[in-house]
Amino acid sequence: MSLETLLLYFFAAAALAGGVLMLLARHPMRVALALISSMISLAGIYAILGVHVIAVFQVLIYVGAVMVFMVYVIMLLDARDPSFLERYSRAVVPSVAAAAALAAILGAEVSQGQVMTAERLAQMHDGLTGASFGVQPFSVEFIERYWLHFELTSVLLLAAVVAAIAVFRAGRRHDG
Amino acid sequence: MDRTQLLITLSIALFALGLVGVMVRRNALVLLMCMELMLNGVILSFVTFAALSDTVSGAVLVFLVFVVAAAEIAIAIPIVLLLARQRRTLDVGAFSELKG
Numbered sequence: 001m002s003l004e005t006l007l008l009y010f011f012a013a014a015a016l017a018g019g020v021l022m023l024l025a026r027h028p029m030r031v032a033l034a035l036i037s038s039m040i041s042l043a044g045i046y047a048i049l050g051v052h053v054i055a056v057f058q059v060l061i062y063v064g065a066v067m068v069f070m071v072y073v074i075m076l077l078d079a080r081d082p083s084f085l086e087r088y089s090r091a092v093v094p095s096v097a098a099a100a101a102l103a104a105i106l107g108a109e110v111s112q113g114q115v116m117t118a119e120r121l122a123q124m125h126d127g128l129t130g131a132s133f134g135v136q137p138f139s140v141e142f143i144e145r146y147w148l149h150f151e152l153t154s155v156l157l158l159a160a161v162v163a164a165i166a167v168f169r170a171g172r173r174h175d176g
Numbered sequence: 177m178d179r180t181q182l183l184i185t186l187s188i189a190l191f192a193l194g195l196v197g198v199m200v201r202r203n204a205l206v207l208l209m210c211m212e213l214m215l216n217g218v219i220l221s222f223v224t225f226a227a228l229s230d231t232v233s234g235a236v237l238v239f240l241v242f243v244v245a246a247a248e249i250a251i252a253i254p255i256v257l258l259l260a261r262q263r264r265t266l267d268v269g270a271f272s273e274l275k276g
Contacts, residue, residue: 008179009182012182012186019194019213023200028209031209035209038213039216042220046223049227050227051223053235054223054238057238061242061243062216062245065246066246066249069250073257074205077205077260077266081203081267087201087202088200089200091200092200095195095199095200096200099192099193099195102192102195103192106188110184110185111181111185141232141233141236142232142236146233149236153243156243157246159247160246160250161250164250164251164254167254167258171261171262
Protein backbone atom coordinates (compact mmCIF):
# COMPACT_ATOMS: atom_id res chain seq x y z
CA MET A 1 0.00 0.00 0.00
CA SER A 2 1.52 3.29 -1.05
CA LEU A 3 1.83 6.32 1.17
CA GLU A 4 -0.77 8.12 -0.93
CA THR A 5 -3.39 5.43 -0.36
CA LEU A 6 -2.55 5.38 3.33
CA LEU A 7 -3.06 9.15 3.54
CA LEU A 8 -6.31 8.83 1.62
CA TYR A 9 -7.63 6.32 4.16
CA PHE A 10 -6.43 8.53 7.01
CA PHE A 11 -8.17 11.64 5.70
CA ALA A 12 -11.33 9.69 4.90
CA ALA A 13 -11.41 8.35 8.47
CA ALA A 14 -10.80 11.85 9.84
CA ALA A 15 -13.62 13.32 7.76
CA LEU A 16 -15.99 10.60 8.98
CA ALA A 17 -14.90 11.10 12.59
CA GLY A 18 -15.58 14.82 12.26
CA GLY A 19 -19.06 14.08 10.95
CA VAL A 20 -19.83 11.72 13.82
CA LEU A 21 -18.52 14.21 16.38
CA MET A 22 -20.86 16.82 14.92
CA LEU A 23 -23.80 14.65 15.92
CA LEU A 24 -22.49 13.93 19.41
CA ALA A 25 -21.17 17.32 20.52
CA ARG A 26 -23.44 19.38 22.72
CA HIS A 27 -22.22 22.93 22.31
CA PRO A 28 -22.45 24.53 18.82
CA MET A 29 -18.83 25.68 19.05
CA ARG A 30 -17.68 22.07 19.30
CA VAL A 31 -19.95 21.16 16.39
CA ALA A 32 -18.32 23.96 14.39
CA LEU A 33 -14.81 22.74 15.25
CA ALA A 34 -15.74 19.17 14.25
CA LEU A 35 -17.11 20.48 10.95
CA ILE A 36 -13.92 22.48 10.36
CA SER A 37 -11.75 19.40 10.95
CA SER A 38 -13.96 17.41 8.60
CA MET A 39 -13.65 20.10 5.90
CA ILE A 40 -9.86 20.26 6.27
CA SER A 41 -9.69 16.48 5.90
CA LEU A 42 -11.74 16.79 2.71
CA ALA A 43 -9.27 19.43 1.48
CA GLY A 44 -6.50 16.89 2.13
CA ILE A 45 -8.39 14.33 0.05
CA TYR A 46 -8.72 16.83 -2.80
CA ALA A 47 -5.00 17.55 -2.60
CA ILE A 48 -4.22 13.80 -2.79
CA LEU A 49 -6.47 13.54 -5.85
CA GLY A 50 -4.32 16.25 -7.45
CA VAL A 51 -7.16 18.77 -7.54
CA HIS A 52 -5.09 21.45 -5.86
CA VAL A 53 -7.26 24.39 -6.93
CA ILE A 54 -10.31 22.94 -5.22
CA ALA A 55 -8.31 22.01 -2.12
CA VAL A 56 -7.20 25.64 -1.79
CA PHE A 57 -10.75 26.89 -2.38
CA GLN A 58 -12.07 24.47 0.22
CA VAL A 59 -9.75 25.92 2.85
CA LEU A 60 -10.10 29.54 1.74
CA ILE A 61 -13.84 29.76 1.14
CA TYR A 62 -15.27 27.13 3.47
CA VAL A 63 -12.94 27.17 6.44
CA GLY A 64 -11.73 30.73 5.95
CA ALA A 65 -14.98 32.52 5.19
CA VAL A 66 -18.05 30.42 5.95
CA MET A 67 -16.90 28.74 9.14
CA VAL A 68 -15.25 31.85 10.59
CA PHE A 69 -18.58 33.61 10.07
CA MET A 70 -20.35 30.71 11.77
CA VAL A 71 -17.98 30.69 14.75
CA TYR A 72 -18.39 34.45 15.10
CA VAL A 73 -22.19 34.10 15.22
CA ILE A 74 -21.94 31.31 17.80
CA MET A 75 -19.87 33.60 20.01
CA LEU A 76 -22.62 36.23 19.75
CA LEU A 77 -25.27 33.92 21.15
CA ASP A 78 -26.43 33.20 24.64
CA ALA A 79 -24.74 30.15 26.13
CA ARG A 80 -27.74 29.31 28.33
CA ASP A 81 -29.98 28.54 25.39
CA PRO A 82 -32.23 25.51 26.13
CA SER A 83 -31.32 23.94 22.80
CA PHE A 84 -27.76 23.61 24.08
CA LEU A 85 -28.89 21.47 26.99
CA GLU A 86 -31.16 19.11 25.11
CA ARG A 87 -29.37 17.94 22.03
CA TYR A 88 -31.89 15.77 20.26
CA SER A 89 -35.51 16.00 19.25
CA ARG A 90 -37.93 13.14 19.85
CA ALA A 91 -37.54 11.68 16.38
CA VAL A 92 -34.06 10.24 16.94
CA VAL A 93 -34.82 6.58 16.22
CA PRO A 94 -36.82 7.01 12.98
CA SER A 95 -34.39 9.64 11.66
CA VAL A 96 -31.32 7.49 12.26
CA ALA A 97 -33.10 4.48 10.77
CA ALA A 98 -34.10 6.45 7.67
CA ALA A 99 -30.62 7.88 7.10
CA ALA A 100 -29.00 4.48 7.72
CA ALA A 101 -31.37 2.90 5.19
CA LEU A 102 -30.50 5.59 2.62
CA ALA A 103 -26.77 5.11 3.20
CA ALA A 104 -27.13 1.31 3.01
CA ILE A 105 -29.06 1.40 -0.26
CA LEU A 106 -26.68 3.87 -1.92
CA GLY A 107 -23.63 2.10 -0.52
CA ALA A 108 -24.83 -1.27 -1.80
CA GLU A 109 -25.34 0.22 -5.24
CA VAL A 110 -21.84 1.71 -5.20
CA SER A 111 -20.12 -1.40 -3.86
CA GLN A 112 -21.56 -3.68 -6.54
CA GLY A 113 -21.48 -1.11 -9.33
CA GLN A 114 -20.70 -2.86 -12.61
CA VAL A 115 -21.11 0.09 -14.92
CA MET A 116 -17.42 0.50 -15.67
CA THR A 117 -15.52 -1.95 -17.80
CA ALA A 118 -11.98 -2.76 -16.70
CA GLU A 119 -10.59 -0.85 -19.64
CA ARG A 120 -12.44 2.37 -18.83
CA LEU A 121 -11.50 2.00 -15.19
CA ALA A 122 -7.83 1.85 -16.15
CA GLN A 123 -8.28 5.01 -18.23
CA MET A 124 -9.99 6.70 -15.36
CA HIS A 125 -7.22 5.81 -12.95
CA ASP A 126 -4.91 7.79 -15.12
CA GLY A 127 -7.49 10.54 -14.86
CA LEU A 128 -7.38 10.48 -11.08
CA THR A 129 -3.98 12.14 -11.14
CA GLY A 130 -5.91 15.27 -12.09
CA ALA A 131 -3.23 16.62 -14.39
CA SER A 132 -5.42 19.38 -15.81
CA PHE A 133 -6.35 20.71 -12.38
CA GLY A 134 -3.22 22.73 -11.80
CA VAL A 135 -3.57 26.42 -11.09
CA GLN A 136 -2.39 27.54 -14.51
CA PRO A 137 -4.71 25.49 -16.78
CA PHE A 138 -7.57 26.23 -14.44
CA SER A 139 -6.96 29.99 -14.53
CA VAL A 140 -6.49 30.16 -18.28
CA GLU A 141 -9.64 28.15 -18.94
CA PHE A 142 -11.51 30.13 -16.33
CA ILE A 143 -10.75 33.54 -17.81
CA GLU A 144 -10.99 32.50 -21.44
CA ARG A 145 -14.11 30.33 -21.48
CA TYR A 146 -15.96 30.95 -18.23
CA TRP A 147 -15.54 34.71 -17.75
CA LEU A 148 -19.29 35.26 -18.13
CA HIS A 149 -20.03 32.78 -15.33
CA PHE A 150 -17.42 34.48 -13.18
CA GLU A 151 -19.08 37.87 -13.69
CA LEU A 152 -22.51 36.38 -12.98
CA THR A 153 -21.05 35.01 -9.73
CA SER A 154 -20.21 38.53 -8.64
CA VAL A 155 -23.80 39.56 -9.40
CA LEU A 156 -25.03 36.67 -7.23
CA LEU A 157 -22.78 37.74 -4.35
CA LEU A 158 -23.97 41.33 -4.68
CA ALA A 159 -27.58 40.13 -4.54
CA ALA A 160 -26.75 38.08 -1.43
CA VAL A 161 -25.23 41.12 0.29
CA VAL A 162 -28.25 43.28 -0.57
CA ALA A 163 -30.62 40.55 0.66
CA ALA A 164 -28.73 40.20 3.95
CA ILE A 165 -28.95 43.95 4.55
CA ALA A 166 -32.65 43.93 3.64
CA VAL A 167 -33.33 41.09 6.09
CA PHE A 168 -31.64 43.00 8.89
CA ARG A 169 -33.48 46.23 8.11
CA ALA A 170 -36.82 44.41 8.02
CA GLY A 171 -36.03 42.86 11.39
CA ARG A 172 -35.16 46.24 12.93
CA ARG A 173 -38.41 47.80 11.68
CA HIS A 174 -40.30 44.86 13.19
CA ASP A 175 -38.64 45.36 16.56
CA GLY A 176 -38.81 49.09 16.84
CA MET B 177 -11.65 -1.30 -2.22
CA ASP B 178 -11.17 0.75 -5.33
CA ARG B 179 -10.25 4.38 -4.75
CA THR B 180 -13.26 5.84 -6.53
CA GLN B 181 -15.57 3.54 -4.62
CA LEU B 182 -13.96 4.60 -1.35
CA LEU B 183 -14.50 8.27 -2.11
CA ILE B 184 -18.10 7.83 -3.25
CA THR B 185 -18.84 5.74 -0.16
CA LEU B 186 -17.32 8.46 2.02
CA SER B 187 -19.49 11.03 0.26
CA ILE B 188 -22.61 8.93 0.91
CA ALA B 189 -21.62 8.54 4.57
CA LEU B 190 -21.09 12.28 5.02
CA PHE B 191 -24.44 13.00 3.36
CA ALA B 192 -26.22 10.51 5.64
CA LEU B 193 -24.53 11.92 8.76
CA GLY B 194 -25.59 15.42 7.78
CA LEU B 195 -29.12 14.19 7.12
CA VAL B 196 -29.32 12.64 10.59
CA GLY B 197 -28.07 15.91 12.04
CA VAL B 198 -30.68 17.98 10.22
CA MET B 199 -33.48 15.70 11.36
CA VAL B 200 -32.32 15.14 14.92
CA ARG B 201 -30.56 18.18 16.35
CA ARG B 202 -32.55 21.01 17.93
CA ASN B 203 -30.25 24.01 17.59
CA ALA B 204 -30.89 26.07 14.43
CA LEU B 205 -27.20 26.88 13.90
CA VAL B 206 -26.25 23.22 14.27
CA LEU B 207 -28.90 22.46 11.65
CA LEU B 208 -27.19 24.90 9.27
CA MET B 209 -23.82 23.28 9.93
CA CYS B 210 -25.25 19.82 9.26
CA MET B 211 -26.55 21.12 5.93
CA GLU B 212 -23.00 22.28 5.19
CA LEU B 213 -21.82 18.73 5.93
CA MET B 214 -24.36 17.34 3.45
CA LEU B 215 -23.20 19.85 0.85
CA ASN B 216 -19.59 18.85 1.49
CA GLY B 217 -20.44 15.20 0.89
CA VAL B 218 -22.10 16.05 -2.41
CA ILE B 219 -19.15 18.22 -3.44
CA LEU B 220 -16.80 15.32 -2.66
CA SER B 221 -18.64 13.04 -5.08
CA PHE B 222 -18.67 15.85 -7.64
CA VAL B 223 -14.92 16.42 -7.35
CA THR B 224 -14.28 12.69 -7.60
CA PHE B 225 -16.20 12.41 -10.86
CA ALA B 226 -14.66 15.64 -12.17
CA ALA B 227 -11.18 14.27 -11.46
CA LEU B 228 -12.14 11.03 -13.22
CA SER B 229 -13.21 12.82 -16.37
CA ASP B 230 -10.12 15.07 -16.13
CA THR B 231 -11.69 18.24 -17.47
CA VAL B 232 -11.34 21.79 -16.20
CA SER B 233 -15.08 22.47 -16.42
CA GLY B 234 -15.63 20.25 -13.37
CA ALA B 235 -13.30 22.42 -11.30
CA VAL B 236 -15.04 25.58 -12.54
CA LEU B 237 -18.41 24.18 -11.56
CA VAL B 238 -17.13 23.24 -8.08
CA PHE B 239 -15.88 26.80 -7.69
CA LEU B 240 -19.35 28.10 -8.58
CA VAL B 241 -20.88 25.70 -6.03
CA PHE B 242 -18.54 27.13 -3.38
CA VAL B 243 -19.69 30.65 -4.22
CA VAL B 244 -23.34 29.64 -4.03
CA ALA B 245 -22.70 28.01 -0.64
CA ALA B 246 -21.08 31.21 0.63
CA ALA B 247 -24.06 33.28 -0.59
CA GLU B 248 -26.47 30.81 1.01
CA ILE B 249 -24.79 31.06 4.39
CA ALA B 250 -24.70 34.86 4.11
CA ILE B 251 -28.51 34.86 3.80
CA ALA B 252 -29.24 32.03 6.24
CA ILE B 253 -27.31 33.38 9.21
CA PRO B 254 -29.08 36.78 9.35
CA ILE B 255 -32.42 34.96 9.22
CA VAL B 256 -31.38 32.68 12.09
CA LEU B 257 -30.13 35.66 14.08
CA LEU B 258 -33.46 37.48 13.58
CA LEU B 259 -35.40 34.39 14.68
CA ALA B 260 -33.17 34.10 17.74
CA ARG B 261 -33.69 37.77 18.59
CA GLN B 262 -37.47 37.47 18.27
CA ARG B 263 -37.96 34.26 20.28
CA ARG B 264 -34.91 34.51 22.57
CA THR B 265 -34.00 30.93 21.70
CA LEU B 266 -32.44 28.92 18.91
CA ASP B 267 -34.48 25.79 19.58
CA VAL B 268 -36.25 24.88 16.34
CA GLY B 269 -39.21 23.62 18.37
CA ALA B 270 -40.00 27.26 19.18
CA PHE B 271 -40.52 28.05 15.50
CA SER B 272 -43.05 25.31 14.81
CA GLU B 273 -45.69 27.71 13.46
CA LEU B 274 -43.36 28.36 10.50
CA LYS B 275 -44.36 25.03 9.01
CA GLY B 276 -47.39 26.71 7.48
